[in-house]
Amino acid sequence: MADVTMRIWRGDSTGGDFESYTIVQNEGEVVLDVIHRIQATEAPDLACRWNCKAGKCGSCSAEINGKPRLMCMTRMDQLPDGPVTVTPMKAFPVIRDLVTDVSFNFEMAKRVPALLPPPMPEGGYRMFQQDVERGQEFRKCIECFMCQDVCHVIRDHEENKVHYAGPRFFIRYAELEMHPLDTNDRRELIKEEMGLGYCNITKCCTEVCPEHIHITDNAIIPLKERVVDADYDPVAWLGRKIRRRPKKTAAEASVQPAP
């Protein structure tokens, strides 16, 4: 097959530039294969993150021709002819070359109040497939953080990172809120501290999700409805008053007892 030219951003937090590598392209290869070949030959210190090379771990996120993609699931023969540009995810600080500092996401994960289930009955909980399926969609998330990368609330506004959790965590909150066993109530937290209101549902996150999770339609919009309902809906207000098992507030729930 013909040679291909890869334009790869090389540098660190102090700056960098594109370097071009012209290399042979073999049948069936993905972008990560070509990057690996460049590492093994011309540039052994070319930094990129990867693990499973099967689209299951979400490590090798980068921007290919300007679009967030998993390098391991992007076939070279499906990219347009001409040079292929590979850059690190833009929303996160660069460590080196294609590797970014994604610790923002791990900090946000620490702020999620854990699941709080009732005591387990003998022989395990009973849940039904249709009830677990809603959460299962969100638990397909491989934490590639490309939805975070493409979300303009984060991408264009660094200052929002303190009060905006981003799509990855909205699906996490949606999963917990829809979890058949959960007794926590995180609605106030989601509204006041996780910045759900900043999302104006442009669906950029849904478009880049490699797991095809319907982030906007199935998680963010229902979550917005729940949060709004909690504030304004008189029926929901009454419902809360007469619930048999009151949901705990986020603050109370943040320390989870060991089951």
Add this chain to the structure above:
Amino acid sequence: MTDSPYEHHAYDVLIIGAGGAGLRAAIEAQQRGLKVGIITKSLLGKAHTVMAEGGMAAAMGNVYPEDNWMVHFRDTMRGGKYLNNNRMAELHAKESPDRVWELEQWGALFDRTTEGKILQRDFGGHRYARLAHVGDRTGLELIRTLQQKVVSMNPDVFMECKVLKLVHDDGGRIAGCVAYWRANGEFVTFEAKTVIIATGGVGKSWKITSNSWEGTGDGHAMALWAGAKLIDMECIQFHPTGMVWPLSVRGLLVTESVRGDGGVLRNAEGKRFMFNYVPEMFRAETADTEEEGDKWYDDHSAGRRPPELLPRDEVARAINSEVKAGRGSPHGGVFLDIASRRTPEFIRRRLPSMYHQFMELAGVDITRESMEIGPTCHYIMGGVQVIADTAATAVPGLFAAGEAAGGMHGANRLGGNSLSDLVVFGRRAGLGAAEYIEAGDFATSFDLEEAEAAVKEALEPFERAEGENPYTVQHDLQEMMQELVGIIRTGPELEEAMGKLDEFTERVKHIAVKGGRAYNPGWNLTTDLPAMLTVCRSTALAASLRKESRGGHTREDYPNPDPEFAKFNFALSSDGGNWDSPISAAESPLLPMPDELKALLEEAH
């Protein structure tokens, strides 16, 4: 605290590895009120556990109420060709249901039966449908659940931090380790009362492998250097079904669930060849005809199991033989066919990530066409020798769990027994470490010289102006191990391999690294190579000594099992404690089996 020249941290329990075993150990130690640190080479949640697809085996009896721990124990021992540590197999079979239910309390969402219980699926070697699962992404569910539980308890997690060597105190007890941050290449020392090795497997030393870059056997090697023993290092599982085409994905795992859910293996003639490869040991419980096998999927009392669901070692060898006999597929594998046997809707619902994987990487629609598959290096049964109940190694203060520990699976692991192994023995390692600390006889000093020697060695490749490219060394090592220490072995080839490994040891000493220390994959690989060499030498040595065929160790020159070899494991130790020190082997007798467990093995099926 030690006056270290490097960044320094101190913990009660230091866990190396953040896959299923490491995270479960962390939860247990944290629940005991201990100060826990977790070190991982990658980011949290990316460990090889995410690659597990089919499920975790636990005799909950949700689908077949006649299932129980005794049947699971028997299946595990038979699958392991009786080389297992029987106490580990017993604990695993008894405790895995609780470990599954516990995951559910922490947020896991398993697939359900119509009564709302956890659904269980069939897998090779398991008599009943026993694998709790979430479609074909069970490993992701396991690691995410444990990760979220761990994060809620807030231990310190050191991500992208590579451990170089364990450090002792002046009494020979484990006192911690020395590591470096991948992001900036700075060194860091960890002082700890206990260290738990949970570093996973070794598969990256083979060319065709399902393992990621991380599977370099760091924990196996570090434990050996530190004075622990490795057992069963010759027993490597070649998973029967890895992708073979396109070349760039060769080795990528195709879940056993395809066969558990009705998929069959065919050769180039379209024949279900597995019927020709049923070993005597499994003859009585395997179907004689396709019709009988097909009935079994719906009702296990209507027929015996199809031979495609024999343990993995048997299936991998059979595929190897078919290809050698010239009945393989165009790219050197055989065909795995579920398209002709199940509806497209069923396939997409039960095997979503396989559908995705073949569609996107190979352009194959598995609801319409057969997959081309062949064996791929997947798992090592061998590992650090431990006490079953506590996961303690021969070195005071050092514990091991998960794939890095040996004994649980004997000579061959059954599919689904790995995820349950992680949580059963991850928990026990956390408990074992807590008890060790309670007993009070832990390390009282930290040998800085050991740490400094490891740092010096790690930096040497930068000082060489000329030298070998680490990627070339790794590539050549993988080719050699695939060819000479692969699925079928012979004495002369193993001798040749050991000679070559001595040459590789010299080559590793002459690697030159280009660039700086900050996030430099070439240097990172260079620091992985000593562990890879230690593991490869261990495997080649043990394989040359085991002059029989058993489970994941097949000798062409000794094609049958030999009862004399069923009495012991080969236990390896390092004479010198460095990565290039000689390794010696001794026979370590198997744990005597209590009569009540013996009786379970003798029961008719």
